[in-house]
Amino acid sequence: MWHGDIHDVRQLGPTGRFFKFAELFVTLGIMPSELTPQSGTVRAQARKDKAVISTGVAAGQDRSRMDKEVVKAVLASPLTIPWPNIPRHLQTTVMSSLIQLVPHSVAEYHVSRARCQKREKRARRADKRSAEKREDLAHEDTGEVVQEELKNGEDSHRGEAVGEKRKDPPSTSVIPSIELGPTMGESHSPRPERPQIMNHIVLGINETIKSLERSIDDLKLQLLILTDAINATSRPRPNNLLPTAPRSPSPPLTSSPEPDTLASSSEQSPLVFILIPLQSISPQTLVSPIPQYCATYNSLIYQYMQLARVASARLKENAWSALPVEEVRVVPMGRTEAELAAMVGLRRLACFGLRASHPSIAVLHGLLPKSILHPPRHSITLPFPTSGLQVHTDGPVAHHSVAAIKTQPASTNSKPETITSRPERAIPLPHIHYAPIQIKGITTKAPLDGTARKQTRLEEVRRRRIEVKERKRKEMEETKRRWEKRLKLRKNSGHGKSRKVPKAGEKGVVNGEMSKVKARSGKEQGSGQSEQGGIA
Known part of the structure; x- marks a missing residue:
């Protein structure tokens, strides 16, 4: 029977063999699920480990020498700012909406400026070549004049020697001026005017970092001014530490701060969005400082908001004015460097920043709210998740059910009628952005049997x-x-001969052990002599 079944299976194809073996296993009472366990479960992995262990032990390997792979938890750096994660469809939507934020005049300006620079460069080269030609011609004319003067001088010396006098003085030659015509630099077209929208965008890694540093310095200055104003209203406290530098005078409370420091013009307005084609940049360490700068700026904004609350309670309204500050957010994109560069008319673009003064910045605010894209912050400024933490938001809350009970006369036996209204849909608000987990897992090896x-x-x-x-x-x-x-040998040789002391470097004698053996031999020799004296 078995031989015939196997012969029939050999004549079948792959599909027929599968069904034939399945029918055979069912006939024997073996389920197919028991034959091949699921490889993606913990139980299946444990079975594999046991199989490997049993195989190794059966092959004669020592169990104490075998290792296994484990995941060990280690402490990560709390100063590392992770890149935010944005879904692919949101990245595509942001790229399509950038057309509203960057008009075509930006690309035309950069292309025209590049053409003008090339034209000016060619004109400078042409001017340089024409100047070199003038110098060469001038040197040639000067050489001819010198030769003529030398020749005339020789003739005059000959005439004086013979006795003849020259009546006419030597004629002075004038170098003719060479006119090569107008150069290319005189006929070049003027440079294009810079569009106004360029005051609201920042292009390039260096310019973005410079703008962030400038915003951080300005915000630190405002923090110092606001802190001095708050401290001026409180009671003076003794300063235990001596200042290392003279303090700057605080502004009077009656006068408002200077308008040039508080007025946020389009050039000095801070950044609110920074788009980075992260997957197109190699290496990515070129843009790794940007999240750190953004986290520092956002931490200063948090401190400024806390001080502003204290100032609003202690200071008068005309004593200070709050700044419209907003946290900056990083938008990591995919391989979109070519699209961004073509949009602004450049060959390459690794960083694209948008200021708060941009007229169409509300487009990105609607696409990327804080509930979807969290601002980068340092871990020390973020709360840690706990069970007793309550979340409070000032947005519309979605009520699960609102019941309105209508009272009816007591004579009727009907139950009160409940009307449930449709719950209101709340806007997704950023409830709380918790601190990231500062523990990471690494794969390593551990002994299979520790004991x-x-x-x-x-x-x-x-x-x-x-x-x-x-x-x-x-x-x-x-x-x-x-x-x-x-x-x-010494005893046999006699007592009159000098003793031969072995050297410390002889073979088989250790420096430390030689003294011990010598002392021991001295004791034995003394005891031997005493015994000989007693016998005598």
């Missing part, structure tokens, strides 16, 4: 100790045997 590994290690240490002790004992015995042999 067996420890026992093996102890046995190895004990065996090595025994070997060392045995080697030292043999060395001592060999040294003692040599000294006894030398003592016998």
Whole structure:
């Protein structure tokens, strides 16, 4: 029966063989699910590990020498600011909406400016070549004039020698001026005017970092001014620490701060969005400082908002004015560097920033609210998730059900009628952005059986100790045997001869052990002499 079944299976194709074996296993009472366990479960992985262990033990391997892969939790750096994660469809939507933020005049301006720069460069080269030609022609004319003067001088010397006098003075030659016509630099077209929208965008890594540094410095200055104003209203406290530098005078409370420091013009308005084609940049360490700068700026904004609350409670309205500050956010994109560069008319573009003064900045605010794209912050300024933390938002809350009970006369036995209104849909607000987990897992190897590994290690240490002790004992015995042999030779040779002291570098004698063996041999020699005296 089995031979016939196997012969029939050989004649079938792959699909027929599968069904034939399945029918055979069902006939034998074996389910197909029991044959091949699911490889994606923990139980299946444990089975694989056990199979590997049993295979290794069966092959003669020592269980204490075998290792297994484990995931170990280690502490990560809390100063690292991770890149935010944005879905692919949002990245595509943001790229399509940038047409509203960057008009075509920006690309035309950059292309025209590049053409003008090339034209001016060619004109400068042409001017340089024409100047070199003028110098060469001038040198040639000067050489001809010098030769004529030398020739005229020789003729005059000859005439004076003969006795003839020259009546006409030598004529001075004038170098003719060479006119090469107008150069290309005189007929070039003027540079294009810079569009006004360029005051609201920032292009390039260096310009973005400069803008962030300028915003951080301005915000620090405002923090100092606001802190001095708040401290001026409180009672003076003794300063335990001496200042290392003279303090700047605080502005009077009656006068408002200077308008040039608070007025945020289009050039000095801070950034609110920074778009980076992260997947197109290699290496990515070129733009890694940008999240750090953004986190520092956002931390200062948090401090400024806290001080503004204190100032609103302590200071008068005309004593200070709050700044319209907003946190800056980083928008990591995919491989979109070519599209961004073509949009602004440049060859390459690794960073694209938008200021708060941009007239169409509300487009990105609608696409990327803070509930979807969190501003980068340092971990020390973020709360840690706890069970007792309550979330409060000032937006519309979605009520699950609103019941309105209508009272009816007592004579009727009908139950009160409940009307449930449709719940209101709340806007997704940024409830709380928690601190990221500062623990990361690394894959490493650990002993398969820790107890067996420890026992093996102890046995190895004990065996090595025994070997060392045995080697030292043999060395001592060999040294003692040599000294006894030398003592016998001295006794046989006589007492009148000088003793031969072995050198410390002889073979088989250790410096530290030689003194011990010598003292021991001296004691034995003294005891031997006393015994000989007693016998005599």
